[in-house]
Amino acid sequence: MTTAGKNLLLRVLVAAVFGPAVIFALYSGGVYLLIFQMAAVFGLSAEFTLLPSVRFRPLRSGFFIASCLAVPLLHWLEWQSFVPAFVLLFSAAWFLLELAERGVDRTIETSAYGVFGLVLFAWAPSLVWELHAVDPLLAVLPMALVWTSDTTAYFAGSWIGGPKMSPTISPNKTWAGFAGGMIGAFIAGLGFRLAWPSVFGLDILFFAPIAGLVAIGGDLFESKVKREMNIKDSSRAIPGHGGWWDRFDSWLFVQLASWVFYILL
DSSP states (O other), X not given: OOHHHHHHHHHHXXXXXXXXXXXXXXXXXXHHHHHHHHHHHHHHHHHHHTSTTTOOOHHHHHHHHHHHHHHHHHXXXXXXXXXXXXXXXXXXXXXXXXXXXXXXXXXXXXXXXXXXXXXXXXXXXXXXXXXXXXXXXXXXXXXXXXXXXXXXXXXXXXXXXXXXEETTTEEEEEHHHHHHHHHHHHHHXXXXXHHOTTTOOTHHHHHHHHHHHHHXXXXXXXXXXXXXXXXXXXXXXXXXXXXHHHHHHHHHHHHHHHHIIIIIO
């Protein structure tokens, strides 16, 4: 078996083991969702502190990770109304720590790392609690859309090939894969509509392709960051899948889009 074939087999085996567990946690809510949230947020935040352009010092890393873990915990305790205030307090505290340590030089730039990390790796994952409160299937939907979109994009790109989307950012992505991802997201949305018509109206057929586009954008965003840092994977924490951010990059953005579409609108 070729190296590519072995990597694909490992990816499939890991997904087959953890995929059902993740879906179970997302649908069940409660302590199961909390366990998944704490694991994901810890993995994402800890990984972020070790990225080449970030590299927080040990005490700063501990403060950042603990602050990130507090966000899903606040949601589990049903204190989500405090989350915006908590994010603002963290942002102010982080800025003051940077100012005390570095002075005025690059303080705003370096402070942005902490605020960006808290919002993307703690607040965005925790939006699943608000989706779950409306209906458990809404908590499952973003992950299902991302997995379907990723899978169809991978096989369409592998089988059809063709012109590259963005050779400088992500050399393996093709326009055929882009089309496959969009079609896959639409099919997943259609499946949810047919299976649960009492929960999902026709608007899901409009939202699903948007989610497919957002998923690709989230993937490209992470690829751009990794390209700037000259790394291939955010880490090797998940066998066959790279790091936590590699695995959840699209989900973070699709979940945010789902929250806007189903909660705010």
